[in-house]
Amino acid sequence: MMEVETARPYFFGDIGCWSERTEVHEAASEGHAAQLQQLIQSGASVNIVAVDSITPLHEACERGQTQCVRLLLDAGAQVDARNTDGSTPLCEACSVGSFDCVRMLLEHGAKVNPTLSSLTTSPLHEACMGGNADVVKIMIAKGASLEAYDLYYGTPLHVACANDHTACVKVLLNAGAKVNYARLHKTALHHAAKVKSVDMIDMLVEFGTNIYAKDKNDKKPIEYIEPGSPAALCLEFYDSKSQCERGFYTTVTSFKQ
Template sequence: MENENARPYFFGDIGCWSERTEVHKAASQGQAAQLQDLIQSGASVNVVAVDSITPLHEACLRGQAECVRLLLDAGAQVDARNVDGSTPLCDACSAGSLECVRLLLEHGAKTNPALTSRTASPLHEACMGGNADCVKLLIARDACLEAYDLYYGTPLHVACANDYTDCAKVLLNAGAKVNAARLHETPLHHAAKNMRVEMIEILVEFGANVYARDHHDRKPVDYTTPGSPSAACLHFYETMPMSLQQLSRLAVRTKLGTRALKVIGQLHIPKLIISYLCYQ
């Protein structure tokens, strides 16, 4: 518990600076009964530690859903930021706790908090951990597909750099820009560096430019090992043009953008064509 004799230093409307409290510890360790007792005894749920971490940050970072529920019900600030600018939602996405993410969103957490030079968006965090279910939920709550992080680029860059195919598929199907660039580096460059044929194929099917050059003037194939399956895959795509069928699908998807899945599913056309247009 905080030292009641210590003179508090108030910081904004979050509370006061303190060492890591018993509330922090209980939230982090998932000790729901103890946390409930502390709350009922009057302990602050918004007290911040010296690194600006609140008990809610701690609970989300460890995926302690019951503690998250208790803290939110007791008035914990859902969008409090730590010293790096991360919100509890960022931490829950990083931990891959779908239940914590749901609770935070139900209590009004911002899906698209303002980015700083030191923090990524919740969608970035979910992609960093390969948490496809969290990615789906965030997108359903209008997460920005093109949120740009200074160090990582877009969420699709993150998914490809970390070789999370499921996350990449979710983002692409939702309408993420396949040729988004960070210093001219595209998601396909990341897939080539990882030499993952499946990721390369998915990106190209969604319209990735195999001829794109990064700030080193290198194409994706230039990052593969000569003679490797990934190199052969990219060489194939460089020499063989897309079929009219593929080009038609890309044209439709590009025109519809992020509305593609919803609109295509309502078209009065054969299910087989709908399946093809939706990359199913």
């Protein structure tokens, strides 16, 4: 009688080894915690990598699978493993706005400000894209750089404005983000104007944004808004207010002289 060969445990795939996507990846991604635990107990490597150097921890974080993230970390998953784009599991968890996953990764020593490549945005950038203000708060509390730079957008504040995440903008500004930082002369206000957000415009003006700043196309923020729209009227109000204040200052100065 032919002997049936039993399935071999994953003992060969530590970080650096390549493999097809495994059952560990699948269980982690789909949130099948019981199956994942069984695979780990049978000897499956939690650090096996698939195409593009993606680990099971990357996949669990990308889907916000909190229980699977906990199992993987407790089993020794490398918390700062990088895929071929340079992204860490923390980047993935921040991107989907999973507060619990982010908290667990930080508790296991995940780097808040990992060294970035030209292809990678910081975890804080990803959190601002994801739009979860609580994730942005915990990242800042752990020391995330407010001035981390992304080649496409600029700073996390630019990203939050471009993605119309007002709550994240408020958190960043209260934490000390530079309101007039520019990338290719484009400020956060340019992004807020493009998404026509009156609330963000109000907030940025309150924190001292320059409403007259021009970008590389020699355009002010108001020039990106349809005339007569609420956002345009908002900026026109601040423009007229600024002109009145300048006129008053000039009058007072002349009187004193």
